[in-house]
Amino acid sequence: MTRLSSAVTVGVWTDYSQHGKTLTLSNRDAVALLAFLATLVSVVGVRSWRITRFILFMICFPKSPSQTNPNDQTYDTTGNHTGDKIVPTQTLPYQVILRNSETPNGAALSLLSCLFSKPSIDPARKNQHRLQSTLLGAIALSHGIIFIALSILTSQIVLGGTVVSKATSTCGHWTVLANNESDRYLASSEWILNATLDTDNYVQNCYFGSQGTGIFDCEMLQSQSIPFSVFHNATCPFESHVCRTDSAFAMETHNITLAQLGINTKLADQLYFRKRTTCAPIREELFYVKTYTSNDLHWLKEGDNRTLYGFYFGSPDFPNGTLPHIVLNNRLSPSYDLTAYYIPMNVTNTTSQNHSLRLSDPLPRGYHGPSIVLLEGRGVNFHEKSDDPLWSVHTKVEYGNGTLAGIDLDEAPVMYRMDSDLNIIGCDERIQICHRSTNRCLPWSGLMPQFKATELDDRAAVDVDTVSDIHVPLLIVTPLLGKTSIPDSIAGRGGSSLRASRTLHNGRQLRLEPEQWKTELTYWFGLGMARLQLDIYKTIEKHDGRSIEGAMNMWADLRSGSVQDMLCGKIKFRSPNHTSLSFTGVIVVVAVSSVLIALSFFEIFVDLIPAKWRGDRVLVWASSENLALLEGKQRVESEALARGETKA
Structure with missing residues (x-):
């Protein structure tokens, strides 16, 4: 950055x-x-x-x-x-x-x-x-x-290096919208990957009490990190038969004011939000559709089977609105394959949805739906067994008889591999927005919350200034909350987004934490919060670097007109080239x-x-x-x- x-x-x-x-x-x-x-x-x-x-x-x-x-x-x-x-x-x-x-x-x-x-x-x-x-x-x-x-x-009277942005011609929320064109799809993927890597670097150096190497600047943002707490005995967010274990793992931010995110408006220190993510290992067999063999697909070799899982997505882009996920049985790749999806659901239409993905507490606002994380890694060898629900390592590696490269396979060290071709984590992610002065909160919603100013302050019904004071900071933040999901933290990076990959060498997992799945979720949750911080910072102006064709400014390129005049010039950050003093x-x-x-x-x-x-x-x-x-x-x-x- x-x-x-x-x-x-x-x-x-x-x-x-x-x-x-x-x-x-x-x-x-x-x-x-x-x-x-x-x-x-x-x-x-x-x-x-x-x-x-x-x-x-x-x-x-x-x-x-x-x-x-x-x-x-x-x-x-x-x-x-x-x-x-x-x-x-x-x-x-x-x-x-x-x-x-x-x-x-x-x-x-x-x-x-x-x-x-x-x-x-x-x-x-x-x-x-x-x-x-x-x-x-x-x-x-x-x-x-x-x-x-x-x-x-x-x-x-010196206040430090805290400054406020000025309105620029390129300020706004920049993104690349994907479509069926290959060039646009690649540009969108590159844009997302760059944003995720920026965030990953920031989290590794500036979150979780990390001292970093001093190369990365952790003093840039208004708040270095967003604090949150973890809860180890949460309730399963799905129906009881869906979760593989009795307890779930939850992460919840503190009450984070919009001022902590760097927004400098009249009510930024009065408006706050909190995000709660509750995750649990879920049974993959509930989503099983079919196993394809060489009898079904002639191009498959004998024993090279493929298993199809289906997750109802509600999108017309997929047959019957179901997202297919194919797993290679007995996959021997010495690395992990990690995939994640955020599945917003229509809670008013529950009959056509896969009942296994229904949340136990569905919300009618903000496109609420589950996030799922799919892990494959049968080709990775482990030195020890593990009861971790995302890895579940108990299957002993069978070497066969004879020798290999002069080594007697009967004397080879005992190694283990994952018990299942596919392990799944399901999460319920939700947001709540509140107004401290009026002591009001919007109902919990999905990651794309909808709001009305009158829900937070009755004066908004008769006072235009109150409406503006509430709308301006929330219009900056709410479109960016959708990118704080667990799948957006993984962002198609596969196994490289796993903390466990840092101790994976030549197909051998050298070490796993006692509860590695919680370590991964905690890191991804922090990644989502840091993504929100950096995305707000990036609205100041379009950053230098490779100019990606098709980039769109969501504050300017709108059919209803530009909102730049209303939203620009309101972000606080720290500048090494400036000093702020108390004018009083x-x-x-x-x-x-x-x-x-x-x-x-x-x-x-x-x-x-x-x-x-x-x-x-x-x-x-x-x-x-x-x-x-x-x-x-x-x-x-x-x-x-x-x-x-x-x-x-």
Whole structure:
């Protein structure tokens, strides 16, 4: 599977699963934006210190006794402060440091260094001033650390590589419809085989807790896999006399929301489905029709018999609607032959159907019918017996007498083969779709479910938007559910689709699991779920590769018109070339930073207030500024020099 990097929506889009706006950028642009935001927060940390130091100055330094009566202060004709009638108290060093520090870290170092300087004040007040210096230094240090941390935490607005597809001209559900033409049939078979092999590779690397080799990318889809559970003592899905054993094996997905499949629509996280497949070994003799010998078919050799089995299919393409399956008796091929069929039935017409294939709980919706898996492998040899119902190995291999290639056949190792020419597994596969918000579910149906929006939400009867919100995600998913069947997981690949074939060497089965048939079914069920995930991903656009003539877009090439505008651009996946960020997070960082930077210029407006309206603490704040202190010192020196000259 190749990633789709060109079909990504770059910019702001709504992530309905997260209920918020998302900003998607190329990796380079995202890094630049994060660097800008981190720098912006660092600048805010410096500028906001101006606000913090002003607040600390106002809180920590009470009015001195010399400044309790504002009437004792003099002002010039413009209202500016000219001096006090009494001598003001001494300005403390940490007041000056706090007033003139430009950065919180610089203020912290300067304030804490005051602890080690020789005090020039009354020793009785030394501890109090040291405590204030320590407290102010700790606050300044905390301010700096907080904004350093906030600068680092700006990276938390990164949501990862999750992106949403954009509408493309080739988006849709692509397939090749087979017909009687050989070229079209071969093209359809190739299309199906390629899709199945893609899925098989994905499952081997990304399902069942597999770590894979690292070559295959398991981070591509919205969810790596679809979780499901297995049940070992299920009820036979057919009539009791049909199943070969008392119990059946069932697999059922959890409640899988359409959002987990990567669909990004308003109700995708509220609509969910579950699939249940119940399988059991069934008696092959119930489908026996006839055994053909050389007396029936002149071209058959003596002993080369063929057995015909029939399965009612209900299709006019077969005589009497019955699907024939011919088995070569005593087949000696050193490999397996595996065939599977999905047989949708008409539950309203049960009289003409083979009673053995009737499900015990037939469903009237969605072309419900059994799936059957047919296994042949009499030519495969086994080292041990097996009670597995799909293999059933107990028949000892007879070598005959004499020698072969110098080997005494009487001393040949004991080997076994399958007891029957044909073993069959029958399955009941069904789907149910539900709406979490309304707590409603459609009835269980076959793998091609039919639905009405009003069955899931009463508001759909009067609200067109509700109809659209329900229809859009379901129209994407439901046509693809039919390909999740067990036969579609096997997809005509024969014995190569068996997990047991991985331990088959030169016609010898080296090992079988204790319940190999369940291992096979579990893998095929997972294959069907992965097929659904990949098929949804492939709707983003037509993939590169061999262009198969006759490929049809089921979203565009419809008699009723195209539905591309309604369905395209709604698939979430992960792109290695893009980064998504919380758009709300970006806006909050920029907005708060802008406000704090603007507020940090408050001193400009404070200076515009007439001195008589500023208050004592603000006047002390202004007089503690470096230039104000320098001017005061120069004024005192000038006055002292003037007094000295007058005295002289």
